[in-house]
Amino acid sequence: MKSKTIRKMYRKIFGLVGKLPKKENIIVFESFLGKQYSCNPRAIYEELKKQDRNFTYYWSIDHRFKKHFEEHGVRTIHRFTFKWFIVMMRAKYWVFNSRLPKWIPKPAETVYLQTWHGTPLKKLALDMDEVYMPGTTTEMYKKNFITEAKRWSFLVAPNEYSAEIFQKAFDFEQTMLKTGYPRNDYLFHYTREDVNDIKQRLNIPEGKKVILYAPTWRDNEYHFIGKYKFTVQMDMEAMKEQLGGDYFMIFRLHYLVSDHLDLNGYEDFAVDASRYEDIRDLYIASDMLITDYSSVMFDYGVLKRPMIFYVYDIESYRDMLRGFYFDFENEAPGPLVTTTNSLLEEIKSADTIRERYASHVEWFEDSFHSLEDGYASQRVTEAVFPEQ
Known part of the structure; x- marks a missing residue:
């Protein structure tokens, strides 16, 4: 998206912005790289809205998919724009279901809720023997994944099976939320x-x-x-x-x-x-x-x-x-x-x-499916977002 020089400059600038006091009531959501209003972030967002909590919500979006979000009347910010970086650095909470680029700094006080996006059948991250994806090597891919996972404050697991795999495959050391998947509540x-x-x-x-x-x-x-x-x-x-x-x-x-x-x-x-x-x-x-x-x-x-x-x-x-x-x-x-x-x-x-x-x-x-009962979103919000 950006050259290495520009990314480095952004990282320094927004690293400084990130040291400013957090806006306690700001939450940024993103689903599948900003392409969809969907999945676990959507379910958590809608649960918070239903609870009528005193938060300001932003959806991080890919501008090419803006119409999907406009239909739902949600507040949006375009990924990687200046406003996006400012909001991201000032927000108290991030709720994402896929990884962020490694060059984007996470402020120390930001709570990063990673919901991920599926129970794994195929091997993930550190459990993969070889990585065939373009633009990376097996060693680089695994190193970047570990770096990203260390930024997560919470990780949602849909079942005990996934929790065990996530912990090992992501080398995850923070709080695992064994709640069921919020996105399945709708079912x-x-x-x-x-x-x-x-x-x-x-x-x-x-x-x-x-x-x-x-x-x-x-x-x-x-x-x-x-x-x-x-x-x-x-x-x-x-x-x-x-x-x-x-x-x-x-x-x-x-x-x-x-x-x-x-x-x-x-x-x-x-x-x-x-x-x-x-x-x-x-x-x-x-x-x-x-x-x-x-x-x-x-x-x-x-x-x-x-x-x-x-x-x-x-x-x-x-x-x-x-x-x-x-x-x-x-x-x-x-x-x-x-x-x-x-x-x-x-x-x-x-x-x-x-x-x-x-x-x-x-x-x-x-x-x-032992944890799936239609109320996973409630369990996640209770664990991550304290009553104000």
């Missing part, structure tokens, strides 16, 4: 009217079963730093031919993927919702999930709906790119498939998946 409190509104917004035909396809990104497939590629590895003609009469597909690419899907000719069968602001709406609007190694499986599982795992590259992903924290191939709460034909078969028999994989589903829910 306990939505209404049928909410579902209908979402389907209308996406132009989903009435009466059709809805399939959400939400794959993750691949570390070694990229255009350049921070811009990852993704190609849909399924026969769309066959999918439409066999499913078009009864089903409709929602495609949701990972926020790091810069590609736009070309769904020309499939408008009556599929929609690209990759730029839709919050995936939680897509969860409740769908009848089943197709994913791969994405952490969406852990959130979607709260809804107790069928999940299919389309893992056409599982050998390379497991053995070369990341590796898994548990025996995904033998313990996944649904079928693993590698071809369009097998995917089609499982979609057509999706109603039986939870029964066919009953023991896996029970283990999955016991392991990852």
Whole structure:
């Protein structure tokens, strides 16, 4: 974003600004690099608003996505502008779900609540054997991650499993909040009217079963730093031919993927919702999930709906790119498939998946959902933001 010289200058200037007294009532929120009004920061923000607390709230945003925030009437500041730096340095609290650039200083008195953005299946940070991301090396990546994690005052864990991994993979030494995920509270409190509104917004035909396809990104497939590629590895003609009469597909690419899907000719069968602001709406609007190694499986599982795992590259992903924290191939709460034909078969028999994989589903829910009850946001706010 900036040259090394400019970054160095910024760091010095704002390091000085950061020594000014904190504005005790200012909180800055950011979700997925300022691209979305979503995830755990959104849930925490909305809980604080509901409590009518005496805070001044700012959302740190990427200016290209401003319209998503304007729709909700939130106060915004554009990332990396002069005003952004001043507000960041004076704010008492930061609530972010992804890392900040290492050259941005954190004032000593700032409380940094890192919510992160998923229960991990694939290995993270210090647990990764090799890093294939552009613009870094394995050693540099791990060093930067440790440096960032040392700035966090609190880290939210959705379950005990994640807490153990986060502590080790991030070398985290501060306060772990084992609360469940604030972003999943919504999955306990939505209404049928909410579902209908979402389907209308996406132009989903009435009466059709809805399939959400939400794959993750691949570390070694990229255009350049921070811009990852993704190609849909399924026969769309066959999918439409066999499913078009009864089903409709929602495609949701990972926020790091810069590609736009070309769904020309499939408008009556599929929609690209990759730029839709919050995936939680897509969860409740769908009848089943197709994913791969994405952490969406852990959130979607709260809804107790069928999940299919389309893992056409599982050998390379497991053995070369990341590796898994548990025996995904033998313990996944649904079928693993590698071809369009097998995917089609499982979609057509999706109603039986939870029964066919009953023991896996029970283990999955016991392991990852024991803290999920719709009130995680309350627990986080009570722990981090004292009553004034």
